[in-house]
Amino acid sequence: MVTDEDAASTVSETAARGAAYAELALRGIATLSESGMxxxxxxxxxLLGLAEADHDDDYAExxx
Amino acid sequence: MSGLNAPSAKECEKFLDHxxxxxxxxxxxxxxxxxxxxxxxxxxxxxxxxxYLIRAAIADNPNVPxxxxxxxxxxxxxxxEWYGIHRYWMxxxxxxAPDYDxxxxxxxxxxxxxxxxxxxxxxxxxxxxxxxxFSETMWHDLASKGLLELDYWQDHIDGDNFGPINWFTGxxxxxxxRILGRGYFTDWIAREGHVDVVYxxxxxxxxxxxxxxxxxxxxxxxxxxxxxxxxxxxxxxLGVNDGHLTIDHANEDLQDLIDNAFExxxxxxxxxxxxxxxxxxxxxxxxxxxxxxxxxxIDNLIALKDHxxxxxxxxxxxxxxxxxxxxxxxxxxxxxxxxVGLVNVNKAIDDAEAPAA
Numbered sequence: 001m002v003t004d005e006d007a008a009s010t011v012s013e014t015a016a017r018g019a020a021y022a023e024l025a026l027r028g029i030a031t032l033s034e035s036g037m038x039x040x041x042x043x044x045x046x047l048l049g050l051a052e053a054d055h056d057d058d059y060a061e062x063x064x
Numbered sequence: 065m066s067g068l069n070a071p072s073a074k075e076c077e078k079f080l081d082h083x084x085x086x087x088x089x090x091x092x093x094x095x096x097x098x099x100x101x102x103x104x105x106x107x108x109x110x111x112x113x114x115x116y117l118i119r120a121a122i123a124d125n126p127n128v129p130x131x132x133x134x135x136x137x138x139x140x141x142x143x144x145e146w147y148g149i150h151r152y153w154m155x156x157x158x159x160x161a162p163d164y165d166x167x168x169x170x171x172x173x174x175x176x177x178x179x180x181x182x183x184x185x186x187x188x189x190x191x192x193x194x195x196x197x198f199s200e201t202m203w204h205d206l207a208s209k210g211l212l213e214l215d216y217w218q219d220h221i222d223g224d225n226f227g228p229i230n231w232f233t234g235x236x237x238x239x240x241x242r243i244l245g246r247g248y249f250t251d252w253i254a255r256e257g258h259v260d261v262v263y264x265x266x267x268x269x270x271x272x273x274x275x276x277x278x279x280x281x282x283x284x285x286x287x288x289x290x291x292x293x294x295x296x297x298x299x300x301x302l303g304v305n306d307g308h309l310t311i312d313h314a315n316e317d318l319q320d321l322i323d324n325a326f327e328x329x330x331x332x333x334x335x336x337x338x339x340x341x342x343x344x345x346x347x348x349x350x351x352x353x354x355x356x357x358x359x360x361x362i363d364n365l366i367a368l369k370d371h372x373x374x375x376x377x378x379x380x381x382x383x384x385x386x387x388x389x390x391x392x393x394x395x396x397x398x399x400x401x402x403x404v405g406l407v408n409v410n411k412a413i414d415d416a417e418a419p420a421a
Binding site for chain 1: 291295296299300302303306307308309310311312315317318321
């Protein structure tokens with residue numbers, strides 16, 4: 001169950017799936033197909049975007 | 065139920081008109097005023113999901129005839145019925161239930177090992193009283209020697225099950241686990257559980273949508289937090305279904321991942337059982353019994369092979385199988401058991417005698 005407090009740091013299903021796929025592949029448990037790779041790339045873009053947004057927020061707070 | 069509070073004979077005769085709930089039906093089934101005809105009708109009535117409870121109550125009726133019990137045995141499918149039937153036979157022979165908590169309990173009854181003649185009722189009573197402790201002592205002994213594999217599985221509704229994998233009977237093994245085993249209360253074993261990898265992934269695939277709807281996917285994006293095992297396993301299951309990935313079932317980390325994902329649901333675990341404690345009751349130790357005493361005990365078990373309960377439901381054959389594969393049992397006694405012609409017992413003897421591959 002996601003609380004309001006958690007919601008800000010959560011991701012879409014696709015991003016979570018893609019991140020999980022990547023983790024499974026890294027551990028040698030899974031081999032990704034082409035469509036699986038696409039999910040991972042999509043997840044990567046979303047997670048990268050979130051990380052950059054976090055960084056921008058931190059920078060803005062420091063400036064203030 | 066006492067006779068004073070039990071439904072009257074008239075109520076019992078009209079049960080089909082009167083009964084509108086299974087509690088009332090069970091009261092009637094147990095009533096000492098119920099006629100045998102009423103019990104017979106109740107035994108074949110469909111009680112819409114409560115048939116097993118009514119049949120168990122019939123088995124508890126003090127006047128239930130033996131042929132009706134034999135019928136109930138032929139249709140029994142779950143533990144209430146099995147326990148009710150077991151209580152009938154205990155009552156029938158005035159057998160005393162063993163006190164498993166007493167370390168004093170469990171010696172071989174003198175009458176069973178002394179060679180003295182016994183009538184069928186005496187023999188059945190004594191075997192009923194000793195069969196649980198004798199079987200468990202043999203399980204401990206044979207498993208300690210690496211000659212018997214033990215099984216344990218959890219059941220939060222009916223209670224845990226413990227016993228050997230091979231019962232040498234070919235009859236209802238689920239019932240044998242209930243009547244002969246003590247499940248959770250067995251204190252001389254340790255168990256290590258794992259979820260079967262294929263079963264775990266199948267289970268995750270079946271419940272992935274539910275997992276999704278509960279928001280479990282929305283994990284925290286914190287690189288320092290380890291990935292939740294549940295998320296990885298459900299993603300793996302869905303990924304296989306959607307053609308996104310293939311799983312290496314031989315991967316060493318996969319087992320840990322699946323065990324962690326389902327750690328809160330032990331009903332999914334298969335347990336490897338090892339013997340860690342002492343024998344539960346030294347008094348039923350087969351090694352300590354003299355040859356003549358062993359022969360007498362075996363002959364009494366053989367004499368019960370056609371008993372509807374002790375033979376038909378596999379208790380005597382199970383004990384004979386345990387004895388037959390025990391390394392201390394003399395060859396002439398094994399031949400004696402083999403001559404009875406119990407197919408599954410003889411197969412166990414053949415397997416025990418076969419040279420290791």
